[in-house]
Amino acid sequence: MTAGVRYSCLLLLCLTALDQSHTAQNCIDKHHIVTVIRQMEKFLKGQETRFAEGLRIMKSKLAALQNTVSKFPPADQHTVTCPTLEAPQHGRKFGSKHFLGHEVHFTCNSGYHLVGPGTRVCQENGSWSGVNTVCKDISECSSNPCQNGGSCVEGVNQYKCVCPQNWSGSHCQHQTQTAPPEWSVMNDPAFSRKPRCAKVDRTQQCSCDAGFHMSGTSDNSICQDVNECEVYKLDRAARLCVHACVNIPGSYRCSCPSGYKLLGDGRSCEDIDECLTSQHNCTRGTTCINTGGGFHCVSPECPKSHGNVSYVKTSSFQCERNPCPMDSRLCHLAPKTVSFHYLSLPSNLKTPVTLFRMATAAAPGRPGPDSLRFGIVGGNSKGHFVMQRSDRQTGELILVQALEGMQDIEVEVDMSEYLERTFQAKHVAKVTVFVSPYEF
Numbered sequence: 544m545t546a547g548v549r550y551s552c553l554l555l556l557c558l559t560a561l562d563q564s565h566t567a568q569n570c571i572d573k574h575h576i577v578t579v580i581r582q583m584e585k586f587l588k589g590q591e592t593r594f595a596e597g598l599r600i601m602k603s604k605l606a607a608l609q610n611t612v613s614k615f616p617p618a619d620q621h622t623v624t625c626p627t628l629e630a631p632q633h634g635r636k637f638g639s640k641h642f643l644g645h646e647v648h649f650t651c652n653s654g655y656h657l658v659g660p661g662t663r664v665c666q667e668n669g670s671w672s673g674v675n676t677v678c679k680d681i682s683e684c685s686s687n688p689c690q691n692g693g694s695c696v697e698g699v700n701q702y703k704c705v706c707p708q709n710w711s712g713s714h715c716q717h718q719t720q721t722a723p724p725e726w727s728v729m730n731d732p733a734f735s736r737k738p739r740c741a742k743v744d745r746t747q748q749c750s751c752d753a754g755f756h757m758s759g760t761s762d763n764s765i766c767q768d769v770n771e772c773e774v775y776k777l778d779r780a781a782r783l784c785v786h787a788c789v790n791i792p793g794s795y796r797c798s799c800p801s802g803y804k805l806l807g808d809g810r811s812c813e814d815i816d817e818c819l820t821s822q823h824n825c826t827r828g829t830t831c832i833n834t835g836g837g838f839h840c841v842s843p844e845c846p847k848s849h850g851n852v853s854y855v856k857t858s859s860f861q862c863e864r865n866p867c868p869m870d871s872r873l874c875h876l877a878p879k880t881v882s883f884h885y886l887s888l889p890s891n892l893k894t895p896v897t898l899f900r901m902a903t904a905a906a907p908g909r910p911g912p913d914s915l916r917f918g919i920v921g922g923n924s925k926g927h928f929v930m931q932r933s934d935r936q937t938g939e940l941i942l943v944q945a946l947e948g949m950q951d952i953e954v955e956v957d958m959s960e961y962l963e964r965t966f967q968a969k970h971v972a973k974v975t976v977f978v979s980p981y982e983f
């Protein structure tokens with residue numbers, strides 16, 4: 544029993560006794576009771592201080608804990624991630640975190656306006672809220688720049704006016720006498736519409752839908768499709784389509800050659816990677832090489848054996864010379880390795896451009912060659928390529944003249960290793976370049 548509890552019992556006994564007998568003699572004298580009360584007060588004071596101190600410590604521990612918890616998100620927020628989002632074309636993306644609850648924001652460059660959500664949030668199911676955001680160019684025709692009944696045709700960041708008969712000029716401001724313009728699709732009912740007419744102040748007002756222009760006489764008017772492909776045909780800088788433009792009633796669409804797909808911007812073409820998407824028919828033992836507009840199945844073969852020289856295939860694209868007899872100089876001069884490389888290039892690639900690098904690889908623990916010589920040993924009859932050293936251990940094959948598609952070119956380069964001016968070994972790389980018929 545603690546001192547405090549003992550005093551409490553004693554006090555309780557005394558008070559009960561006082562109450563019952565009213566005689567101080569039956570209990571401890573008054574002086575003793577006062578002393579006990581003071582000791583009890585002291586004890587309670589002490590308890591109160593310790594209790595307050597305990598509370599203070601607990602409060603500060605709770606605050607520290609709360610602080611720690613709020614600094615780090617719960618564990619499951621780290622496990623949920625959303626796929627990386629790209630900035631829209633002609634726009635920017637803000638925010639790079641892809642955890643649950645994080646936001647990314649989009650803006651568009653000047654001249655473009657945002658279509659879709661400006662903010663997307665990473666959701667619990669690991670996907671972003673909302674749909675894809677795109678930046679569309681602000682309508683160039685919204686200011687109605689074409690005069691005298693001319694129709695405005697939207698282009699890429701620009702517009703053109705197609706003028707009614709007898710009008711010409713960039714804004715149809717000049718009167719002329721000409722035959723029907725070539726961009727107007729005539730004599731094809733699929734490309735004609737009836738105009739929409741209404742009486743305004745007792746006069747008949749007719750108009751055509753977007754993509755059509757008014758034609759015919761004032762009594763018998765008709766809306767003819769505008770051939771946007773013709774309008775922008777000669778304007779290379781403002782070409783509507785990277786490849787082919789197809790005119791359709793009221794609009795146009797772009798198409799790509801076979802082996803290419805149309806990109807999301809509706810005008811560019813991208814090669815289909817048949818090797819990656821298993822759309823190839825390469826047989827076992829051959830390797831699929833993707834090219835612009837198609838693919839190739841290749842199975843490189845090692846050089847034929849001759850004399851003491853023979854090769855073994857060490858991987859799909861590498862052959863190594865079998866060990867030479869000690870006294871066969873011819874064998875030591877033959878390439879020690881022959882490797883095969885395949886490159887796919889678009890037509891008319893801007894030059895100069897480095898196509899291929901070749902480097903020496905000394906065996907671990909052995910001193911490497913102290914000098915290297917690089918050269919082109921075949922396939923450069925037209926001088927398209929140059930082989931040069933780029934650093935102490937590397938040489939590079941550079942395309943110096945543009946290659947026009949479609950063609951396949953094989954160029955063979957070699958690297959000779961020397962140690963203290965003594966020939967060590969030669970390595971040959973056979974580089975095949977597939978040039979696609981298009982510049983994209």
Ligand SMILES: [Ca+2]
Binds near residue numbers: 754769771790791794
């Ligand atoms: Ca059209």
Ligand SMILES: [Ca+2]
Binds near residue numbers: 815816833834836838
């Ligand atoms: Ca392809």
